Amino acid sequence: MTAIPMSGADARATIELLSDTHIRITRHFAASATLLFTAMTVPDHVRRWYGPRVLTMSVCEIDLRVGGRWRYVLTAPDGSEHGFAGEYLEIDAPHRIVSTEYYEPIGADHAFVATVRLEAVDGGTRFTNTIQYRSRADRDGHLGAGMESGMNETFDRLAELLAASQ
């Protein structure tokens, strides 16, 4: 299926809708895959970049091995907590990590599989995170809406329409 980038510049994340149950997030980094892998898998590093500005990462646990679990908790200024957790399925340092992830309030039944690839390219590393959901409903829940497949052109026109409506 044709990918529909939602953002053009390399230095911004591109979101592609690959199918009803797959999306892909891509970004280029001016750093080595080794450094990226370390930054993404060592808790003391992960705490320093993972969460949005307004949230604090109060829990960052990583048991980096096949079958090992991970857990992050982001805490808001009002004290409310957002927990995410999962398990590592495959680890091929520094090029690939496959893990499951779910939002704790929703539960492990709706976990998705995230495959992060770090590939050496000119000038650095290409990060791609391909997310596979169990169902279209799970994908929609994560993205926040429902969409029909095969809507490439429609989506482009929609994007233009929204831009013109501002």
Place this chain on the structure above:
Amino acid sequence: MIQTFTALAEPNRLAIVELLRRGPQPVGVIGERLHMYQPQVSKHLRVLRDAGLVQVEPRAQQRVYALRPQALRDLDVWLDRFRAMWDERLANLERYLREMEAEEAGVPASPAPAVRPRNATAPGARTRRKES
């Protein structure tokens, strides 16, 4: 939101919304401009109305449809949210990688846009505030 997006994810309905963006139109004109039969137009308008994207403006003798702009603004906000979350996260990662590289090289990190206040030593610690 799910309804809104599903409503728009159909080429004919998107065409109707694009037409109405230029101004309200009677049902008949919509059909003419977009080369659709009346029953088809009515069917699509019903979906768009249920999704809160269009509303009927009663005029004598005619059913005139108009766009509800707030619905589109809500949708744009939603679409942007997911991408913006990843933009922020990966931009933070990029900035942090520069710090890591600078530390390895033993030089101060190159200037970056506003550094996030983050306590590097104690997990989960918040910035202390002076009690007045």
